[in-house]
Amino acid sequence: MSARYLNEEHKMYRESLKKFLDQEVRPYFDQWEEERIIPRGLWTKMGENGFLCPWVDEQYGGLEADFGYSVVFNEEIERVGTGMVGLGLHNDIVVPYFDTYGTEEQKERWIPKCVTGEYITAIAMTEPDAGSDLAGIKTTAIQQGDHYVLNGQKTFITNGIHADLIVVVAKTDPDAVPPHKGISLFVVEKDMPGFSRGRKLDKIGLHSQDTAELFFEDVKVPKENLLGEEGKGFYYLMDQLQQERLTVAISAQVAAEEMIQMTTEYVKERKAFGQPVSKIQTVQHKMAEVATEVRIGRSFLDDVIEHHMKSKSVVTEVSMAKWWITDMARRVATTCMQLHGGYGYMEEYPIARRYRDIPVSSIYAGTNDIMKNIIAKNMGL
Ligand SMILES: Cc1cc2nc3c(=O)[nH]c(=O)nc-3n(C[C@H](O)[C@H](O)[C@H](O)COP(=O)(O)OP(=O)(O)OC[C@H]3O[C@@H](n4cnc5c(N)ncnc54)[C@H](O)[C@@H]3O)c2cc1C
Secondary structure (H helix, E strand, O other): OOOOOOOHHHHHEEEEEEEHHHOHHHHHHHHHHHHHOOOHHHHHHHHHHHOOOOOOOOHHHHOOOOOOHHHHHHHHHHHHHHHHHHHHHHHHHHHHHHHOOOOOHHHHHHHHHHOOOOOOOOEEEEEOOOOOHHHHOOOOEEEEEEEEEEEEEEEEEEOOOOOOEEEEEEEEEEEEEOHHHHHHEEEEEEEOOOOOEEEOOOOOOOOOOOOOEEEEEEEEEEHHEEEOOOOOHHHHHHHHHHHHHHHHHHHHHHHHHHHHHHHHHHHHHHHOHHHEEEHHHHHHHHHHHHHHHHHHHHHHHHHHHHHHHHOOHHHHHHHHHHHHHHHHHHHHHHHHHHOOHHHHHOOOOOOHHHHHHHHHHOOOOOOOOHHHHHHHHHHHO
């Protein structure tokens, strides 16, 4: 089934991306999961083939593609495995900050190399003591002449090990009232003295995804690396987080669809009491229930994507899709793993990895509790 917002060109793009993933990713993905990192070489290969930031203007090396291409990209990398999520984060979450808030000079300096894969990007909001409460961050960037002095620590940063450019959220006015008005965004480049990377974090899932701690000790960030206006950082984040949350919902939806497919095949093959497990009525009912939930998720998601592509305000809808679809995918994972019996607990069955990988979707990009806070607030409650 193809969504109404996708046309023939999107379909051709999907086919060429699938072919690329079959050749360059699928044969190696298990190895990358074990090695706990996706090699840099994949980024440059993706860049060479036009798969990085295709939405970028032609003058910076892009294809001026619409968000339908991003949907296809995020769907297909998710089909391989959620560990690929860092590529989607680069394409549809971090580089858009440069494009939306960057000066002409910054765009020329950074975007073309993000399209080729020479630059890998990350966004560093979360700190050891502040995640949901973004206004409570402690990282500071204090202006001194022609630069800012950046001090602080970030954690759980996707692409943290590979990143060449990091959008860092910091307080330029630590005494601002309310605190979020003192927040600004900076682009830290990997060779800036005082910047260092900490541990590559050991996660229960998303094994191939690069997640790290980052440290900033008296990093002199030139004024030319301030993104947008000082004090506007929080508003920029709130704006851009919509697309981030939408991509998380897209990934979770695809993960759920994949789990239904693999479990349908499994229960048809597995025999118990002289018949395929799929002939047991309680199994059929469980499958019918999760399949219905997944179908409902797809309908709602397609609506939200369509509205986003028409530039409608989707803050409430995106928050709804993010919490409901990621929660739904977690329920699907539990049911589908159970229906695999003991084999579902074995790494050689893909449901095991799906089960480990899905819970983070209700945590990152704003937890599902925060999504409900946003919905309630927008309902005037
Ligand atoms: C694999 C992974 C990748 C990540 N990638 C990035 C990244 O690239 N960049 C980045 O900046 N961050 C990243 N994060 C961080 C992620 O966004 C945060 O973990 C998340 O926002 C939650 O923050 P926290 O961990 O501090 O939890 P906390 O804020 O401490 O929350 C703890 C619990 O309290 C609940 N809670 C908190 N406040 C409220 C409230 N007001 N109302 C109701 N409940 C509330 C939460 O829902 C949660 O259940 C990543 C995290 C993971 C696990």
